[in-house]
Amino acid sequence: DSGVTQTPKHLITATGQRVTLRCSPRSGDLSVYWYQQSLDQGLQFLIQYYNGEERAKGNILERFSAQQFPDLHSELNLSSLELGDSALYFCASSPRGGTTDTQYFGPGTRLTVL
Amino acid sequence: GQSLEQPSEVTAVEGAIVQINCTYQTSGFYGLSWYQQHDGGAPTFLSYNALDGLEETGRFSSFLSRSDSYGYLLLQELQMKDSASYFCAVTYSNYQLIWGAGTKLIIKP
Numbered sequence: 001d002s003g004v005t006q007t008p009k010h011l012i013t014a015t016g017q018r019v020t021l022r023c024s025p026r027s028g029d030l031s032v033y034w035y036q037q038s039l040d041q042g043l044q045f046l047i048q049y050y051n052g053e054e055r056a057k058g059n060i061l062e063r064f065s066a067q068q069f070p071d072l073h074s075e076l077n078l079s080s081l082e083l084g085d086s087a088l089y090f091c092a093s094s095p096r097g098g099t100t101d102t103q104y105f106g107p108g109t110r111l112t113v114l
Numbered sequence: 115g116q117s118l119e120q121p122s123e124v125t126a127v128e129g130a131i132v133q134i135n136c137t138y139q140t141s142g143f144y145g146l147s148w149y150q151q152h153d154g155g156a157p158t159f160l161s162y163n164a165l166d167g168l169e170e171t172g173r174f175s176s177f178l179s180r181s182d183s184y185g186y187l188l189l190q191e192l193q194m195k196d197s198a199s200y201f202c203a204v205t206y207s208n209y210q211l212i213w214g215a216g217t218k219l220i221i222k223p
Binding site: 103 | 145
């Protein structure tokens, strides 16, 4: 158990809908990362937050947005969902979000878009 | 552009040694990480190399050559539980991360 929690574990929804994925980092970690992993694919880095501020942006679609709240939990919002958005979404946290930080991953949210 | 390459699949025998290679092309390189992911599970950190050379942690070792833009993960005394996917990931300038597509390690008894 990494100490990172993600809810919900599974989410099934329809195309065109909007969903919110939630992540609570390990106690004391200030940085949160979001990743997308499609079936049998590698991890695609989406976005990183540090202490409430966006720090780095990867291949995040305009239909997706995220934020980190003052209590350091984070939410990833996915809108106008398409079939291709079906994937595992991982959240990870690290102490300082620095280049040498180890990232600790949550169990993931499996999103299925029908 | 930024890219990482690693083999898609490697097969080895229980008790043997296996090496998983990773080559990268990035600017502003900070370090190379390795993560393990079992089917259906979350990635877990294995090692990080910022400087050239070998880092050893138990049965796992990781190597980096910055001049060759190359690294590898070495797994010794393979056990069936080591069957998993292994990802290399590069941290480069402005905190961006790039991940390889992963190497599926298949271990045969």
